[in-house]
Amino acid sequence: MNEIVIKNRKIGRQNPVYIIAEGCDNHLGNIDVALKMVRLAKLSGADAIKFQHHIPDEEMLPNVPMSSNFNMPLYNFLKKYAFSIEQHKELKDYCQKIGIQYLCTPFSFKAAQELNSIEIDAFKIGSGEMTDVPTLLKIAEFDKPMIISTGMSTLQEIDRTYKMLVNRKVKIALMNCVSEYPPDYRDINLGVITKMIKRYPKAAIGHSDHTHDSYTCFAAVALGAKIIEKHVILDKKQSGPDQSVSIDFKELGLLIEGIRKIEMALGNEKNIHKKEVQIREWAFRSLISTRNILCEEKIKEDMIWSKRPGTGIPAYRRKEIIGLIAKRDIPANKLLSWEDFKEKKH
Numbered sequence: 001m002n003e004i005v006i007k008n009r010k011i012g013r014q015n016p017v018y019i020i021a022e023g024c025d026n027h028l029g030n031i032d033v034a035l036k037m038v039r040l041a042k043l044s045g046a047d048a049i050k051f052q053h054h055i056p057d058e059e060m061l062p063n064v065p066m067s068s069n070f071n072m073p074l075y076n077f078l079k080k081y082a083f084s085i086e087q088h089k090e091l092k093d094y095c096q097k098i099g100i101q102y103l104c105t106p107f108s109f110k111a112a113q114e115l116n117s118i119e120i121d122a123f124k125i126g127s128g129e130m131t132d133v134p135t136l137l138k139i140a141e142f143d144k145p146m147i148i149s150t151g152m153s154t155l156q157e158i159d160r161t162y163k164m165l166v167n168r169k170v171k172i173a174l175m176n177c178v179s180e181y182p183p184d185y186r187d188i189n190l191g192v193i194t195k196m197i198k199r200y201p202k203a204a205i206g207h208s209d210h211t212h213d214s215y216t217c218f219a220a221v222a223l224g225a226k227i228i229e230k231h232v233i234l235d236k237k238q239s240g241p242d243q244s245v246s247i248d249f250k251e252l253g254l255l256i257e258g259i260r261k262i263e264m265a266l267g268n269e270k271n272i273h274k275k276e277v278q279i280r281e282w283a284f285r286s287l288i289s290t291r292n293i294l295c296e297e298k299i300k301e302d303m304i305w306s307k308r309p310g311t312g313i314p315a316y317r318r319k320e321i322i323g324l325i326a327k328r329d330i331p332a333n334k335l336l337s338w339e340d341f342k343e344k345k346h
Contacts, residue, residue: 002202004145004171006122012204012226020229021046024242029081040249045256048101054082058108085114112139127151127179145171149208151179173204193223210245214255284310293330
């Protein structure tokens with residue numbers, strides 16, 4: 001897996017998982033709501049908060065089919081609630097002030113041009129634009145990292161975009177994604193993440209999640225995803241096209257806490273750790289006498305067995321004791337030591 005850098009944040013390889021709070025248009029056009037979302041994302045521990053820049057007439061026809069997960073045509077919704085580039089600039093400046101990265105998805109080349117004019121650090125490309133080669137090529141000219149979602153696409157379609165951008169030396173991340181709102185868990189296929197890691201070695205690989213909980217995000221991290229994107233909303237009762245796939249900020253905090261703990265647990269070395277040493281001493285088994293053993297008596301199988309603690313002769317060495325001669329009387333239920341026996345004559 002390759003590494004990309006967004007400003008000073010390294011993503012991929014052995015770096016911490018990069019966690020994006022996807023604010024989308026859950027602000028419903030209210031800049032104060034969006035600013036509050038920024039603050040809560042920072043307090044939750046997210047690395048970045050992402051919004052969307054829509055210029056409706058640049059990205060769609062007015063009669064684009066309405067999604068089944070919302071009761072308003074998307075064109076009408078965006079006309080009413082989409083932020084201006086000036087509002088995105090305000091959000092970007094506020095993010096910089098409080099120390100969280102601002103990201104944004106342009107849904108047209110003109111939107112990308114406007115975002116570039118406010119010096120955005122990277123572009124997030126939505127699944128719907130993943131196959132839009134002409135637009136991607138133009139955005140690539142801005143020479144900034146691109147995080148690209150891959151919902152609704154085949155591996156062959158992803159191959160095409162990957163090769164095209166890698167050939168132009170664009171630093172990219174590819175996000176495993178299912179564009180269902182919310183998805184059927186049987187459609188998510190998290191194993192694709194491991195395939196993507198092998199198939200796209202020059203990209204950082206992540207997971208953009210549309211479930212209404214956090215379980216698949218945890219699993220994605222365990223499978224090697226280095227970016228997690230999760231939709232967030234202030235109030236889960238609020239209506240909107242992304243309401244059904246969003247978690248609130250309390251849930252975001254728990255998600256991030258869980259990811260950080262999973263990261264700490266993902267090592268692959270098997271050692272006896274410092275905290276295990278004391279437990280090992282009492283939890284392991286040592287050999288003990290099952291009855292009184294007389295001096296000069298030869299040890300038979302029924303005379304010894306294992307009990308805690310593990311500070312005596314280890315239980316796995318039982319066969320070495322059988323056949324030895326007792327050097328002294330040994331009471332029943334005694335922790336045995338090598339000094340209790342005469343050495344074997346060879």
